[in-house]
Amino acid sequence: MRHLIFVVLLCALAAGAGAQEATPHKDKGKTSGFGAPVVKCTVVHGQGALMIGGRGGWILNHSLVLGGGGYAITTEVEAPEGILPEAGSLDIEFGYGGFEVEYILHPDRQLHPTLYTLIGVGTARYVKDVGPVTESNDQAGASDLVFVLEPGVGAEANVTGWFRLGAGVSYRVVAGVGENGLENGDLSGFAGTLAFKFGRF
Numbered sequence: 001m002r003h004l005i006f007v008v009l010l011c012a013l014a015a016g017a018g019a020q021e022a023t024p025h026k027d028k029g030k031t032s033g034f035g036a037p038v039v040k041c042t043v044v045h046g047q048g049a050l051m052i053g054g055r056g057g058w059i060l061n062h063s064l065v066l067g068g069g070g071y072a073i074t075t076e077v078e079a080p081e082g083i084l085p086e087a088g089s090l091d092i093e094f095g096y097g098g099f100e101v102e103y104i105l106h107p108d109r110q111l112h113p114t115l116y117t118l119i120g121v122g123t124a125r126y127v128k129d130v131g132p133v134t135e136s137n138d139q140a141g142a143s144d145l146v147f148v149l150e151p152g153v154g155a156e157a158n159v160t161g162w163f164r165l166g167a168g169v170s171y172r173v174v175a176g177v178g179e180n181g182l183e184n185g186d187l188s189g190f191a192g193t194l195a196f197k198f199g200r201f
Contacts, residue, residue, distance in 0.1 A: 032059045034164075034199025040071055042172070042191035045092055045182070050075045051191070055100060059201065062107040069118065070097025079126050080181040084140050089129040094187055096122025096148040096174075104156065107201070111157050114166065118150040124179055124187060146176045146187065154193065164197040 033056065040051040052074045057067020072095030079090035098120015106112040125143040154168020174187040 030062065032062075032200035033057065034059065034197045034201065036166075036195045036197040038069065038071065038193060038195045040191045040193050043189045044073060044077045044094055045079075045186040047077050048075075049073050049077050051095075053097070055195070057100060057102070059104075059199075062201065063104050065100070065102035065104065067100050067102075068098060068120075069100050071095060076129070078129070083181040084126065090126040090140055091129050092124065092182070093127050094122065094124045096120055096146070096172075098148065109158075111155060114154045114156050114168065116152045116154060116168065116170065118148065118170075120148050122146050122148045122174070122187075124177060124182065126179065141179070144177060144179045144182075146174050149173045149175075150191075152191075152193065154195075156197075158201070162198060162200065164201060166193075166195040166197060168193045168195075 035056040036054060038053050038055055040053070042049050042051060050073070051071045053069060053071030055067060055069030057065045059065050073093060077092040077094070079092050084090060098118050100116065100118045102114055102116045104112060104114050123143050123145060126140045128138050128140055150170050150172045152168050152170025154166050156164050156166040159165055170191050170193060172188055172191060174184050177184045177187060
């Protein structure tokens, strides 16, 4: 936790120091919105994984964002061997989503820092590995409902009046994992994020 706090403070200070001034907003109090496809690179059960998802929200006074998002693994993550012998080779499927709050510091600057938190739930399950023998990823066993908390920091660039490009790092805290062979730490971990925001800012 101390490392996470240090990273948050360091990134916020660095992004704030390097920000460049752009045209200031004249319409304070404006409410607008956006939608964004999102790509996350992370680690699940000690293996590199790619997550794809999306988020959207309302922007209050150009700074406070209230919204939600959802993300799911799109690459294969191998399950522990022999966890369900009768099912054969298995993969882990994991996805989550929930309520998101973001605060945009100095939104009138060309490059500006952001602070972000997701609070929500997710599901984890085992599925049959698709291969020469198995042609479908049918579920094996029960699904697990888990709690997810994901704070993060980032930097965002004002590309045009309707498009922003954001990159950041977050740490996903997962609790309540009950699947045989998995622990909370197997689904928790850092993630690098790339977001493509389209909307009115």
